[in-house]
Amino acid sequence: MNLRRYSWLLLILVLAGCANRGIGPQGGPKDSIPPVILKETPLNGTLNYHGKRVEIQCDEYLQLNDVSKHVIISPPQQRPPEVKAIGKKVILVFDEDLQDSTTYTIDFGDAICDYHEKIPLKGYSLSFSTGDHIDSLEINGYVVNAEDLNPVSGVVVGIHANKEDSAFSTLPFTRIGKSDSNGFFSVKNIRTGSYRLYGLNDVSRDYLYQPGEGLAFSDTLITPVCHTELEQDTTWKPAVVLDSLGKDTIALREIDTIQTVSYTYFEPSGLLLWYFWEDKTRQYFQRCYREQAHMFRLQFGAPQNELPQIRALRPSEVDSLGNDSAWVDWTQYMVLQANKGKDSLIYWLTDSVVIRQDSLIMEMTYLKTDSVYNLVPQTDTVYAVYRPPYMSEKAKAQKEKNKKPPVLKLISNASAKFEVYNQLVLSSPTPIAEWAVDSLHLFQKIDTAYKPIPFTVSPVDSSKMRIAVEYKWEPEKQYELRIDSAAFRDIYGVVNNASKEQMTVKSLEEYSTLLIKLVPYEPKAVLQLLNEKDEVVLEFPANAEGTKFEYLEPKAYYLRLFIDENGDGKWTTGDWATHRQPEPVYYFPSKLSLRANWDFEETFDYTSIDQLSSKPQELLKDAADKKKK
Numbered sequence: 001m002n003l004r005r006y007s008w009l010l011l012i013l014v015l016a017g018c019a020n021r022g023i024g025p026q027g028g029p030k031d032s033i034p035p036v037i038l039k040e041t042p043l044n045g046t047l048n049y050h051g052k053r054v055e056i057q058c059d060e061y062l063q064l065n066d067v068s069k070h071v072i073i074s075p076p077q078q079r080p081p082e083v084k085a086i087g088k089k090v091i092l093v094f095d096e097d098l099q100d101s102t103t104y105t106i107d108f109g110d111a112i113c114d115y116h117e118k119i120p121l122k123g124y125s126l127s128f129s130t131g132d133h134i135d136s137l138e139i140n141g142y143v144v145n146a147e148d149l150n151p152v153s154g155v156v157v158g159i160h161a162n163k164e165d166s167a168f169s170t171l172p173f174t175r176i177g178k179s180d181s182n183g184f185f186s187v188k189n190i191r192t193g194s195y196r197l198y199g200l201n202d203v204s205r206d207y208l209y210q211p212g213e214g215l216a217f218s219d220t221l222i223t224p225v226c227h228t229e230l231e232q233d234t235t236w237k238p239a240v241v242l243d244s245l246g247k248d249t250i251a252l253r254e255i256d257t258i259q260t261v262s263y264t265y266f267e268p269s270g271l272l273l274w275y276f277w278e279d280k281t282r283q284y285f286q287r288c289y290r291e292q293a294h295m296f297r298l299q300f301g302a303p304q305n306e307l308p309q310i311r312a313l314r315p316s317e318v319d320s321l322g323n324d325s326a327w328v329d330w331t332q333y334m335v336l337q338a339n340k341g342k343d344s345l346i347y348w349l350t351d352s353v354v355i356r357q358d359s360l361i362m363e364m365t366y367l368k369t370d371s372v373y374n375l376v377p378q379t380d381t382v383y384a385v386y387r388p389p390y391m392s393e394k395a396k397a398q399k400e401k402n403k404k405p406p407v408l409k410l411i412s413n414a415s416a417k418f419e420v421y422n423q424l425v426l427s428s429p430t431p432i433a434e435w436a437v438d439s440l441h442l443f444q445k446i447d448t449a450y451k452p453i454p455f456t457v458s459p460v461d462s463s464k465m466r467i468a469v470e471y472k473w474e475p476e477k478q479y480e481l482r483i484d485s486a487a488f489r490d491i492y493g494v495v496n497n498a499s500k501e502q503m504t505v506k507s508l509e510e511y512s513t514l515l516i517k518l519v520p521y522e523p524k525a526v527l528q529l530l531n532e533k534d535e536v537v538l539e540f541p542a543n544a545e546g547t548k549f550e551y552l553e554p555k556a557y558y559l560r561l562f563i564d565e566n567g568d569g570k571w572t573t574g575d576w577a578t579h580r581q582p583e584p585v586y587y588f589p590s591k592l593s594l595r596a597n598w599d600f601e602e603t604f605d606y607t608s609i610d611q612l613s614s615k616p617q618e619l620l621k622d623a624a625d626k627k628k629k
Contacts, residue, residue: 034121035060035114046128052094054106054126061088061115068205069154070109074175074189075102076158076207083111101131103189107177127189137224140186141271142612143179143199143216146582147571148534148560149615151183152275153622155214156202159187159195159222168198168217168576172207181622185273194221199273211280211373215576216273226266233261272612276574276582280373285366288384294355294492295348296384298364303341308366310347312354335431335491337463348431348463350491360384408488408496414481414503420511421551424469424481424503425460430490432464439487442471445478473505512594514549515601516559518542524565527604530558534619541569546601554596558619559588561606587615 035058042049062085071083071092079095090112098104105127110120127134139159143152158173174195177187185199199216200209209215235257281302290296298308312333333351338344349355361383368378391399411427418424437457443450453471460466467488469481480502486495516527525542529549537557540547541564562571562585574582586606594600606614 032117032119033114034119035062035112037121037124040126042128044126044128045134047132047134048130049128050098050130052098054092056090056112056126058088058090058112058121062090063113063115063118064090064111065113065118065120067111070111072107072109072176072178074105074107074173074177074187075099076172076176078172078206080205085112098130101129103127103129103131103135103191105175105189107188109178125188135189135191137190137192137226138186138188138266139190139197139222139224139271140184140266140269141273142183143185143273143275144183144612146216146274146276146574147585149585149587149612150621151179151181152199152214153179153181153183154201155179155185155199155216155273155275156207157185157187157197157199157273158207159190159197161193161195163194163196163221165579167196169209173198176207190224192224194223197222197271197273199275201275209576211278212282214275214277215574216275217576217579218271218273219579219581222268222271224266224268226264228262228264230260230262233259235259274574274582278575279573281369282373283367283369283375285364285368285378285380285382288382290360290384290386293349293386293388295346296360296386298345298347298382300343300345300366303343304367305342306367307336307338307342307345308364310362310364312360312362335463337431337461337465346463348491358386358388406492406494408490408494410483410488410496410499412481412501414501416504418473418479418503418505419551420473420475420505420508422473423460424471424479424501426467426469426483426488426501428465428467428488428490430465430492430494432459432467433489433491433493435467435488436484436486439484440469441482441484442469443480443482444474445480450480475505475508478502478504509597510554511550512552512554512596513599514552514557514592514594515546515599516549517546517601517603518561519603519605520607522563522606524563524567525561525606526564526569526571527559527561530560530619532556532558532618534558534621552594554594554598557592557594558616559592559602559604560615561586561604584611586611587619589614589616591616591618 037056038059039055039057041053041055042051064083064085067083068080073081077094077096081095082091082093084091090108092106105125107125108121110122112121112124113119129135141157143155143157144150145152156173156176156178158176160167160171161174162171175187175190177185179185179199197218198209199214200207201214203213204210234255237254283304284301286299286301288296288298333349333354335348335350337346337348354360361381363379364382365377365379367375370376408428408430413422413425413427435457440455440457442453442455444453445451455469455471458468458470460468471479473479480500483496483499483501485498488496514529518525518527521544522542523544526539527542527547528539529537529552531537538549540549542561562583564570564572565583566572571585572583574580586609588602588604588606589609592600592602
């Protein structure tokens with residue numbers, strides 16, 4: 001290779017090496033500084049402004065984050081303004097005329113972010129007035145879920161100058177704010193006067209209360225005021241002195257200056273709004289399912305107190321004109337299996353003529369909520385259609401050839417660690433028609449032999465799909481239930497095979513006991529033992545001598561109580577129509593760590609603790625938009 005060609009090749013390699021240095025991640029720390037406001041139009045605090053356009057210019061390129069969630073305008077707008085980011089500007093254009101002599105506040109929340117890292121400009125708001133002064137009063141507080149004392153975010157908190165109850169559902173709020181992740185809210189730039197205070201989960205986004213939306217309300221009028229106080233503000237400076245031996249230096253500080261500073265305080269502050277969902281759910285019929293020929297299921301939108309009335313059309317009873325006389329009461333041909341709330345109903349068919357029909361037509365009358373959440377009778381025609389899976393003739397023949405007599409398969413809850421307080425329950429896949437008690441035999445193991453013991457048998461539910469074998473179990477004892485063949489027969493005539501169920505009852509030393517003494521004693525109190533997910537494990541009415549929770553698994557628990565003001569034995573939510581607040585709830589402020597074979601005793605003085613801060617921190621979570629049922 002000649003020298004000239006070698007020199008060119010060397011130059012190319014050097015240039016390529018220099019170029020490669022630019023490949024890969026490039027320098028500098030990640031930007032963590034939010035945008036900085038350079039210019040506002042109008043300026044914050046501008047008077048007599050009648051324009052409909054607001055511009056905010058920053059020092060870097062911008063993007064907007066969930067404007068509908070973060071941008072709050074007070075007074076609220078019935079038609080949301082257009083908000084957009086263009087380059088280094090945020091532009092807001094009102095879509096309705098501004099009110100005369102009114103202070104407008106635009107709270108941007110976390111909406112304004114830098115373009116690259118999405119760092120939000122927190123706490124920025126802009127106010128201006130269409131009149132000759134800025135209203136400057138302010139209130140603040142917290143929105144708290146009444147049932148479990150969790151903070152609730154995203155709730156619109158508003159005030160009404162109109163004191164009538166009807167204003168809550170007919171007029172937009174006078175001014176608004178919104179609760180953050182800690183439940184904290186503030187309503188700013190309020191005019192002098194008295195107001196009603198509300199919280200609203202504004203699903204419809206019209207700033208009007210609609211039945212079914214979460215809400216909160218204050219029982220008293222709110223009158224905002226402010227006052228100024230002079231306080232001394234001390235500035236410190238560092239000082240270094242020698243110790244008593246004159247050797248080591250000691251870092252101290254000494255007063256630099258003392259200034260008298262004027263502070264403005266707004267009242268009322270720290271208001272509490274108890275957020276709740278009314279006991280109003282929209283009741284409606286969802287659909288009918290028929291997964292098997294011998295049963296169908298009716299699904300409703302919410303729990304119900306009354307069962308629907310059903311009449312059905314049997315093909316053999318239909319006359320040529322389809323007269324109404326062909327409708328018959330079907331309850332004699334069905335066994336009902338209902339869940340606790342009666343919103344899921346399974347009907348087991350017992351009539352072979354009906355079972356063979358692919359399509360069943362029923363007339364159902366039930367209670368349905370109208371537009372104002374009143375329950376009114378509703379009659380629907382319901383079709384229960386069964387579509388059997390497709391099978392070829394060959395597959396059908398093979399299935400028929402391999403067909404075996406059906407067997408009723410019973411499942412029990414027997415175990416090697418059976419709880420001393422449990423019932424022994426036998427569960428059937430279909431409703432039980434009858435059982436023979438003399439075909440069931442319960443034994444207790446004494447020494448090495450099983451000896452028969454007396455017991456009782458009873459259905460757990462009306463469908464008789466769960467049968468309880470009851471006996472007062474002794475700790476650390478072994479038991480055996482022997483079930484003869486054909487001891488149980490279901491509604492289709494299918495019987496069980498012979499089987500044995502064995503179990504060993506747990507020792508009392510494996511449990512903990514907790515005694516709670518309520519001081520002062522409140523006869524209306526109900527105590528609830530909670531797990532680490534804030535779920536109720538056990539609950540009992542308060543006892544003057546102490547409320548005892550027995551046979552507890554040794555682990556961590558929490559405790560809360562509610563005052564059962566209406567005496568129905570359960571926590572009752574609020575009601576706006578009657579101005580009833582939810583029943584008050586209090587938490588025991590500490591975790592209860594229980595150990596096996598120990599009896600624990602705690603005194604719960606709920607009157608001496610702050611209700612809001614009583615809930616242990618590890619249980620707190622944002623309860624935004626969660627409907628607790």
